[in-house]
Structure formats: structure tokens, C-alpha cells
Amino acid sequence: MPAKRALIMHPSDNVATAVEEIRAGDEVAVPVEGEVRTLTASDPIPFGFKIALQEIAAGATIVKYGETIGKAGQPIAKGALVHIHNLEGTRARGDLTRRADR
Amino acid sequence: MSFHGYVRPDGSVGTRNYVLVIPQGIIAKTICDFVPGTKTLITTDHGSGRTANDRETIARVLIGLGRNPNDASVILHAASPGVGYPELRAERLVDEIRAGGKRVEILDPAQDGGTYGAIVKGMQLARRMVYEASKLRREEVSDAHLCLGVKCGYSDTTSGIAGNPAVGYLFDKIVAAGGTAMFGETTEVIGAEQALARRAVNPAVAQAILDAVALREELAKATGLDIRTVNPVPSNIKGGLSSLEEKSLGAIHKAGTAPIRGVLKYAEPPAGKGLYFVDNWMGSLSIFAGYAAAGANLVLFQLGGGGVAGRTLLESCPSVVAPFLWATANPKTYRAATDSVDFYSGTVIEGTETPEEAGERFYRIVIDVASGTLTRSETVNYADPVEIYLQEPRF
Numbered sequence: 001m002p003a004k005r006a007l008i009m010h011p012s013d014n015v016a017t018a019v020e021e022i023r024a025g026d027e028v029a030v031p032v033e034g035e036v037r038t039l040t041a042s043d044p045i046p047f048g049f050k051i052a053l054q055e056i057a058a059g060a061t062i063v064k065y066g067e068t069i070g071k072a073g074q075p076i077a078k079g080a081l082v083h084i085h086n087l088e089g090t091r092a093r094g095d096l097t098r099r100a101d102r
Numbered sequence: 103m104s105f106h107g108y109v110r111p112d113g114s115v116g117t118r119n120y121v122l123v124i125p126q127g128i129i130a131k132t133i134c135d136f137v138p139g140t141k142t143l144i145t146t147d148h149g150s151g152r153t154a155n156d157r158e159t160i161a162r163v164l165i166g167l168g169r170n171p172n173d174a175s176v177i178l179h180a181a182s183p184g185v186g187y188p189e190l191r192a193e194r195l196v197d198e199i200r201a202g203g204k205r206v207e208i209l210d211p212a213q214d215g216g217t218y219g220a221i222v223k224g225m226q227l228a229r230r231m232v233y234e235a236s237k238l239r240r241e242e243v244s245d246a247h248l249c250l251g252v253k254c255g256y257s258d259t260t261s262g263i264a265g266n267p268a269v270g271y272l273f274d275k276i277v278a279a280g281g282t283a284m285f286g287e288t289t290e291v292i293g294a295e296q297a298l299a300r301r302a303v304n305p306a307v308a309q310a311i312l313d314a315v316a317l318r319e320e321l322a323k324a325t326g327l328d329i330r331t332v333n334p335v336p337s338n339i340k341g342g343l344s345s346l347e348e349k350s351l352g353a354i355h356k357a358g359t360a361p362i363r364g365v366l367k368y369a370e371p372p373a374g375k376g377l378y379f380v381d382n383w384m385g386s387l388s389i390f391a392g393y394a395a396a397g398a399n400l401v402l403f404q405l406g407g408g409g410v411a412g413r414t415l416l417e418s419c420p421s422v423v424a425p426f427l428w429a430t431a432n433p434k435t436y437r438a439a440t441d442s443v444d445f446y447s448g449t450v451i452e453g454t455e456t457p458e459e460a461g462e463r464f465y466r467i468v469i470d471v472a473s474g475t476l477t478r479s480e481t482v483n484y485a486d487p488v489e490i491y492l493q494e495p496r497f
Contacts, residue, residue: 007263007451009262009263017259017263017342019263019451046342047342047408047434048258048259048260048341048342048408048432049259049342050259050342050344064348064351065262065351065352067293067294067297067347067351068293068347069293069344069345069347069348069351070344070345070347070348082344083339083342083344084330084339084344084345087344087345088345089328089329089330089344089345089346089347089348090345090347091292091293091319091329091345091346091347092289092292092318092319092322092323092329092346093323093328093329094322094323094324094325094326094327094328094329095326095327095328096328097323097326
């Protein structure tokens, strides 16, 4: 079975965006600077959602477009789905500001 | 490259040729129902109980829509009773619209036989004015006369990968040709402001971008909320976007790569040609009328739609006199609403077109629409009311 496709937006990204429906256990092919890296999805990754290209420690920066899109709220395994359950946005967070002020 | 448009007395060029009747109300609505070829502004925001700044914003919308090159001429009637604020007086609006050199006729119910008299006089005037407008002919003009405004919405990850980059290609092309392009949505710049500030033509413009974003972020923090309960909106999250930063970093791709020449207020006309950032709000009932008031002769909505099921008809967002195009890169959105979509760039994700090929195709579609081809939503007779972007408390 051919590998499923996911795209990065910048060579320093540690997540890729699925451009087809990926099931847990599927091989995923990610073009990176002329080469194709492959990994195995450990979760279902719906079209348009993100897969971790490497292990990401809790609190580490999650990078897409070569820029910070948030921090890992918990350890994220290579091949796992990256979304609001394990990615924390860091900007405009009134809830966090309020807590710090108290 | 060039398109065919209506050259106006001030040298601006229209992509459409309407008679505009403002402000909204029963007089304008009745005239527009009676006479084809007319347009009016429908809004709930008419100024009563609003601060001077907000009333000035409303005036900017009315004047700007009146001066938009897509109007051949304008009928303006004295405002509704109770709205006698200086910013919104008919004489002031008329003077500023006439400064653009086009014909402006005034209806005054107090002198024209009351509401009924003003309606009848307006119908007669509007019939003559659309007839005169129909004698105008399109002329071939440079792309430098294009003025575009864009919003991305129902964003999902296809927006950042393919949809917004296609808009960015188009914007670069229009700006390189000497035209004007506007983008905005300040909340959706949070997390991407440094990338934009680096593209400012000078430090003052860079600072203005950073200041606009900082103010918006402070307002967001002051709510005490996790911004993700507000924005990204639920459809963004269902479409795969996980944070405001991720949404912003995808959103700015629609601005292409040209230098940013200035920061504009909602409905403020740009001082020159080139790319401008507008400190506006993303609301689809708000943003397009603001672009039209700033002089846009064509507006674009780049739609993700990943989290939106069942939208098989995409009606226009209110843009009053500016033709409105739908673009999407999401194959599901496109398949569901094919006969509403003007431009599809999911081909880039599917691997059947390069981003440049898709961008070129988009450009040719825009030129066709600017020259008179209808947008898909112009084939539907529907207009939501405009929500004018007012930011101060009301009393």
C-alpha cells in the first residue's frame, strides 16, 4: 500500500500536515528538501491535521512555517496527532495572564 | 496586463457601473427595489448613540462607498430623523463624495414632499441615472487601477498550505503591476506580526503594525479567556488548526511578499498604490464593505471550510458595490459548492498544479471579473446587512 502524504511548510518544522486521511498504523511520506522521510502514524490523522515528525518533549516548541505555533502541553510521540489536546497556544492567552496576576 | 473598466472623472477605474443610493432606509430601499442597476448599503449602524469616533467611521463608510469607482453616480438623501450629528450631515457627505468629481443628487424629504415625495423623486432620478450610466463604455486600462481587498475565513489547514499562498501570488502580481491590495484582520496577525513588520517600508509602518497587534492582544488578554475559546473559531479547530498563532502564520500568506506601505483604519482609503495592512476585524459582514469604502473595486474571500459541512451554496458577503469572489483550496468545500466557487486551488495539494500555475489562473479570473464577467455570487440576489466596524462603547 502506498504511503500517505503529509506536507511540511519549512525545513525546521517538527509537524507535518496530512493531505489525505491517515489511519493509525499507516506509513506516512513527508517530502523534506528533496528527500522523502517516512514514519508510521500512531494515531488517525484526519485530512488537514498535523502529525509529529519527531518526539516532542512537554513544554518544547512546536514549529510550523518555520515559526512557533505553540508548546507541547504533554510529551508527544513521533507519529502522534498534534492538535488542541497536546498543543498549547501561547499568545493572547487571557486565562494564563489572569493566573499569573493572582 | 490590462482589464476593461469604467474610467471615472477622478481617474479611478470601476469594474462595475452602479448608481448608489445612501444612506440606508426606506427611501433608498424602495428606490433600489424599483430601479435595476442601483445599490444601497443595508446596515443597522446609523450613528445614533455613538461616539464621535464611531460616527466618523460611519461617515467614512458612506463617503468611501460614494467615491468608490464602481459607482457611476450617487443619490444621497438626508439622514433619518434623530441622526443630526455633524459627522453625518447630508451636506458634508455630499461635498466629500462630489470631490471625486462624480454626479451626486440629493433628496431632502423636508423639501421634496416628505418621505413619499422623496421616494418618487428618487425613483425618477435613479431611472435617469442608470440610463445615463448605461451609455458609458468599458475601456482597456492597466492593472494599476485594480484595488483588491481580501479576507480568509472558515480557515483550515488548506488555507495556509494552498489557498492563501494563491492569493499571495495574485497580490504580488497586482502590486508589481502598480495596483493596490489590502489585507487585515488584526487578531489573525497575532503570532505573525514580526514577519509582517519586517516587510514594512519604514520603521514607522513597522511600529504601527506591532502597535495594532499589541493593542488587540492586550484586549484579548483583558477578557481573562483562553483565546482559543473565541479564535481560532470552532470551524478552524475542526479543520485542523490548533492555535491562534498557527492560524495567523497561515493567514499572512495571503499578503504575498510585497513591502507593506502603510497601516489603514477600517474604511480608510490608502494614500497611494501598493500593499496595505488594514487594522480591521475579521467579521465577514464587516470587512468587505470596509474594503469597498476604502476604494476596493473587487474583493476576495479565501475559504477553508474544513469544519463546515453542508454548505452547498455560498452566498455573497456584503460588499455593496465591489464584486465578491469565493476562492478555496479545500477539495470538500469545492465539491460541495462547485457552482459558488470562483477559484479553486486545491489542485496544488492534489499535485496537479504548481502554486505559480494556480496563482496565474487566479489572476486571469480576477482580470475577467474586473472586465465584467460575473462572480458566482453575483448570480444570487441576496445581501446581508453590513456590520460597520465600530469599536467604542455605545450610549
